[in-house]
Amino acid sequence: MNAWIERQRGLIDFTVANLARRKGRNLGLFLAYALLVFLLASVVLFGDGLRREARLLLADAPELVVQRLTAGRHDLAPEAWLEQLRGLRGVGAVSGRLWGYHFDPTVAANLTVQVPAIDPPPPGRVLLGAALARARGLAAGDVLSLRDHAGKPYAFTVGGMLDARSELVSADLMLVNEADFRAFFGIEPGRYTDLTLAVANPREVRKVAEKVLARLPAARVLTREETRRTYEAVFNWRQGLLLTFLATVLAAFALLAWDKASGLSAEERREIGILKAVGWDTGDVLKMKLWEGALLSITAFLAGYVLAWLHVFYWGAPLFAPVLKGWSVLYPSFALAPRVDLEQLATLAFLTVLPYVAATVVPVWRAATLDPDEVIRE
Amino acid sequence: MIELLAVSKVYNAGQPNEFSAVRAVDLVIEPGRVTALSGPSGSGKTTLLSLIGGLTRPSAGRVRLNGRDISALSERFLTELRRASFGFVFQQFQLIRGLSVLENVMLPALPTGRPHRLTRARALDLLAHLGLAARADTRAQWLSGGEAQRVAIARALINDPGVIIADEPTSHLDSALSRQILAILGELRGQGRTLILSSHDPLVFESGLVERIVEVRDGRVVGAESEKEKMKDGA
Ligand SMILES: Nc1ncnc2c1ncn2[C@@H]1O[C@H](COP(=O)(O)OP(=O)(O)OP(=O)(O)O)[C@@H](O)[C@H]1O
Ligand SMILES: [Mg+2]
Numbered sequence: 001m002n003a004w005i006e007r008q009r010g011l012i013d014f015t016v017a018n019l020a021r022r023k024g025r026n027l028g029l030f031l032a033y034a035l036l037v038f039l040l041a042s043v044v045l046f047g048d049g050l051r052r053e054a055r056l057l058l059a060d061a062p063e064l065v066v067q068r069l070t071a072g073r074h075d076l077a078p079e080a081w082l083e084q085l086r087g088l089r090g091v092g093a094v095s096g097r098l099w100g101y102h103f104d105p106t107v108a109a110n111l112t113v114q115v116p117a118i119d120p121p122p123p124g125r126v127l128l129g130a131a132l133a134r135a136r137g138l139a140a141g142d143v144l145s146l147r148d149h150a151g152k153p154y155a156f157t158v159g160g161m162l163d164a165r166s167e168l169v170s171a172d173l174m175l176v177n178e179a180d181f182r183a184f185f186g187i188e189p190g191r192y193t194d195l196t197l198a199v200a201n202p203r204e205v206r207k208v209a210e211k212v213l214a215r216l217p218a219a220r221v222l223t224r225e226e227t228r229r230t231y232e233a234v235f236n237w238r239q240g241l242l243l244t245f246l247a248t249v250l251a252a253f254a255l256l257a258w259d260k261a262s263g264l265s266a267e268e269r270r271e272i273g274i275l276k277a278v279g280w281d282t283g284d285v286l287k288m289k290l291w292e293g294a295l296l297s298i299t300a301f302l303a304g305y306v307l308a309w310l311h312v313f314y315w316g317a318p319l320f321a322p323v324l325k326g327w328s329v330l331y332p333s334f335a336l337a338p339r340v341d342l343e344q345l346a347t348l349a350f351l352t353v354l355p356y357v358a359a360t361v362v363p364v365w366r367a368a369t370l371d372p373d374e375v376i377r378e
Numbered sequence: 379m380i381e382l383l384a385v386s387k388v389y390n391a392g393q394p395n396e397f398s399a400v401r402a403v404d405l406v407i408e409p410g411r412v413t414a415l416s417g418p419s420g421s422g423k424t425t426l427l428s429l430i431g432g433l434t435r436p437s438a439g440r441v442r443l444n445g446r447d448i449s450a451l452s453e454r455f456l457t458e459l460r461r462a463s464f465g466f467v468f469q470q471f472q473l474i475r476g477l478s479v480l481e482n483v484m485l486p487a488l489p490t491g492r493p494h495r496l497t498r499a500r501a502l503d504l505l506a507h508l509g510l511a512a513r514a515d516t517r518a519q520w521l522s523g524g525e526a527q528r529v530a531i532a533r534a535l536i537n538d539p540g541v542i543i544a545d546e547p548t549s550h551l552d553s554a555l556s557r558q559i560l561a562i563l564g565e566l567r568g569q570g571r572t573l574i575l576s577s578h579d580p581l582v583f584e585s586g587l588v589e590r591i592v593e594v595r596d597g598r599v600v601g602a603e604s605e606k607e608k609m610k611d612g613a
Contacts, residue, residue, distance in 0.1 A: 280488070
């Protein structure tokens with residue numbers, strides 16, 4: 001056992017000296033490798049982060065959303081619908097929501113204006129998403145002046161910033177009081193953007209949706225499940241796009257690695273011959289090369305992964321944000337909850353470390369099985 | 379004792395460029411003596427040394443070390459045996475560029491699993507003894523020919539083998555350096571090691587180091603008479 005440890009130690013010592021010997025080449029390989037892992041891990045971490053975020057978001061969403069359609073288009077729902085829905089069996093709380101979009105020329109972006117169901121700000125006050133506040137340079141107590149539906153200036157006092165728990169979606173959000181909302185957009189009382197229904201028993205959701213449609217033929221009903229699937233589809237599609245691109249990069253890298261690692265130079269073949277001639281057997285040579293490949297690829301993998309992790313969770317994924325989160329125009333400065341998923345880590349390592357090590361070892365194995373005297377003579 | 383029984387080595391067997399480098403050689407090498415293979419370039423000296431030291435396997439015939447047939451051993455056992463029994467000094471030094479002198483010397487000991495500390499101490503001892511103490515951390519490619527040859531000798535000695543095989547140990551050196559190397563080899567002989575050299579350098583044969591000359595020509599051992607005379611002289 002001791003001898004075994006000493007052997008490994010000797011091999012590792014030699015491997016380190018060996019890696020240091022070809023600094024340029026190994027540094028190049030290390031960088032290419034780390035870059036690849038960085039890109040790959042960034043996409044995976046980012047996509048997973050977004051999906052988790054969406055799940056979190058939808059967790060508080062109502063089971064059913066009822067919209068009114070007029071001529072096939074979304075229209076304001078009348079208050080009378082609330083009463084009609086309350087009478088349905090299986091339906092819990094029913095409430096009307098007020099939300100809409102306002103184009104703000106100052107930041108050239110569409111703001112989402114919303115009346116929160118709980119704790120709405122007092123009249124004249126607004127709560128702002130952090131990205132919006134940053135873009136307009138606003139702090140609590142400042143005045144935000146926007147043009148209302150009639151083109152007249154409408155002044156809000158900034159009451160505070162929104163909690164950044166899910167900044168991805170709250171980035172361009174403005175929370176206002178109901179009276180302000182109606183006055184700003186010119187919406188008369190008794191009308192809502194849409195209605196939400198709570199359904200206590202998840203198995204009854206479909207049944208209730210059918211009953212809503214039967215009672216209100218002009219309604220469109222969205223279930224939370226459908227919304228979730230839509231979100232997922234969007235995320236998956238975008239991630240798929242990036243992964244396809246990365247697969248190409250990966251293939252190119254594999255070729256490069258194969259070429260770099262497998263194309264044993266005459267010098268390397270000679271060295272393997274020397275090692276064998278001075279008493280290393282094929283297994284020793286292979287182990288040494290295995291250590292070499294493993295040291296290089298594992299350190300590069302870790303470097304790439306850590307960078308990707310920082311990139312996604314601390315630097316706001318500047319490389320991918322524009323592609324992956326298209327619906328929010330003001331890019332949030334991000335607050336995906338940092339997390340390490342061991343299974344995902346293992347998968348990534350498997351996909352990147354293994355092919356590289358294999359690519360290095362196969363040709364060495366071929367050279368190492370030759371007679372040492374032949375290799376030395378070459 | 380090393381015995382070669384009807385040993386042949388054919389390169390590229392079955393191909394148009396098939397070449398018999400060693401043909402049906404019978405040879406016995408006594409332990410504790412200095413044997414030199416002499417012969418013109420291409421006569422098969424290096425091939426014969428490779429066969430003796432288990433670096434390559436014979437195409438026909440047997441090689442025995444202390445009565446044990448080493449031609450039949452698996453690669454692993456042959457390597458282990460070679461590592462323990464033979465130290466090689468190759469024709470072209472064959473040091474690994476970019477590694478330090480010390481690292482080069484320690485190479486043959488790495489697979490033995492001997493404590494690193496001990497190997498290192500022994501390597502430094504050997505280097506000091508060969509006048510290379512100051513060169514331990516030098517990269518191998520910066521050495522002069524004489525230094526490189528001494529490093530190669532130190533490397534051959536790191537596992538303390540009983541047999542040293544030196545292929546043309548003076549071929550790249552001037553007379554003064556050649557004498558220095560021969561003196562070192564003489565010292566190894568004094569330690570009771572078996573020495574097998576190849577050479578066509580008169581200096582080697584005039585030095586009095588060589589106790590027995592084996593003439594090689596076209597892959598065959600010739601000149602049995604001179605061999606016997608020499609043996610009588612040495613005994
Ligand atoms: N791997 C090989 N394939 C084909 N021919 C070979 C191979 N190795 C050696 N030979 C041939 O075998 C012959 C003997 O070679 P060897 O190196 O043993 O000669 P040598 O006596 O050591 O010569 P020198 O004094 O030049 O070192 C040479 O003609 C050489 O070309
Ligand atoms: Mg030769």
